[in-house]
Amino acid sequence: MNIDEISKGKLDVNLESSEISEINNLTDSLNRVMASLKLAITKVGVKKGEIFEEAVKAKDTVTKKYEDLIDSITGWAWETDENGDIKFCSKNVSINLGYTPEEMIGKSIFEFMTPEDTKRIKSTFTDLSKNKNPISNLENWNVKKNGSKVCFITNAFPFFDSQGNLIGYRGVDTDITKEKIAYYKIHLLNKELEEVKNKIGTLLNDKENTKKSERSSQDKDILEKKWSENDFDSVYLFDENANILDCNENMYKRLGYSKDEMLSFNMADFDILESQEGIVEKISQAKKNGVYSFKTIHKKKDGSSILVYQNIQYLKDKNQFKCIVREDISINK
Structure with missing residues (x-):
């Protein structure tokens, strides 16, 4: 122009x-x-x-x-004095708020805002007008003539008299209600999604705790009784220093060694988790209580490993110890 x-x-x-x-x-x-x-x-x-x-x-x-x-102009244009009283508004206000321009003129622009926004916007308007600053992208909720709510985004410029004194604002309010509702819906969906994630996490934790409880109960049973030796068990004999004295075929074949190799080992040689001192301590407990059971990991000759239960039983008449070994199949469940 x-x-x-x-x-x-x-x-x-x-x-x-x-x-x-x-x-x-x-x-x-x-x-x-x-x-x-x-x-x-x-x-x-x-x-x-x-x-x-x-x-x-x-x-x-x-x-x-x-x-x-x-x-x-998209939305409706308006002009106020320095206090926010409406001096002019375009015909489009009837589309956006349901009022005619005649019904708007002379009233404060804050009269049409929701109670929640009135105080906030008044404070912002006071600060901006005091510093003679423009209004930029100011969101505010208003109440239409029919009682429904509408959200506007306000942009306005101050104008002045010949002495440079602020005498009012000229601006435009644009309806962004649909965008705000969409934003709230997305926010709500994200919140619901987070709640679902938390519920799933709780269910998984409950399931894991149940498994742990079952395993703990199983471990307790193992600790409180001697195992009966079965054909599929790995069994070996050892002394108080954890030196292997004898073993059955299942034992050395499961670990991939020959029997002679097994008889040259100390228990610590194929136990990944326990040191010899730790094993000797467990042997002492078995001697004191007659039985001691625990989980550990055995190292095979090929470098792989298996999680096992070990049940140590004290053979008092021989002053030796027998260990029955069973693979922990629960790790595969």
């Missing part, structure tokens, strides 16, 4: 769709046109009637373009 052309009296200039700042410029332009016409009367001596007719035509033309521009 060429404001200078209008100022020079060229009234057939086409005004393009514009922002809030251009509305302000258009108003200023109209004032300059009127001032130019008055000056022409004084200098040229044109008849006042002719000048008046031309001035009216110019004013009507600019006013029409001004109104068209206002009506083309």
Whole structure:
């Protein structure tokens, strides 16, 4: 839009769709046109009637373009004084709030906001007007004439008198209710998703705790009784220092060794978790209580490993110890 052309009296200039700042410029332009016409009367001596007719035509033309521009804006345009009292609003307010411009003018812009937002927006407006700052992307909830709520995003520029004093704001409110509702729905869905995740986590923990409880009960049973030797068990004999004295075929074959190799071992040689000192301590417990059971990991000759239960039994008459070994198949469940 060429404001200078209008100022020079060229009234057939086409005004393009514009922002809030251009509305302000258009108003200023109209004032300059009127001032130019008055000056022409004084200098040229044109008849006042002719000048008046031309001035009216110019004013009507600019006013029409001004109104068209206002009506083309998405949302509704408004003007307030420095206190927020409405001095002007566009016809689109009826679409956005359900009120006519006549019902709006003279009232505070805060009267139409929800009670929750009124205090917050008033405080923000006071701070901005005190510093003569523009209003930028200010979200606020309002109540329509029919009682429903609508969310606007407000943008406005301050305008001033000839001494630079703030005399009000000109701005536009745009309806973003659908976007806000969509945002809240997404937020709610994310919250529900998080709750579902937590429930799944709780269920998994409960299941794991149940398994642990079952295993703990199983371990307790193992500790409190001697095992009966079965054909599929691995069995070996050892002394108080954990040196292997004898073993059955299942024992050395399960670990991948020959019997001679097994008879040369100390228990610590194929136990990954326990040191010899730790094993000797367990042997002492078995000697004291008659039996001692625990879980450990055996290392096979090929480097692989197996999780096992070991049940140590004290053979008092021989002062030796027998260990029955069973693979812990629960690890595969």
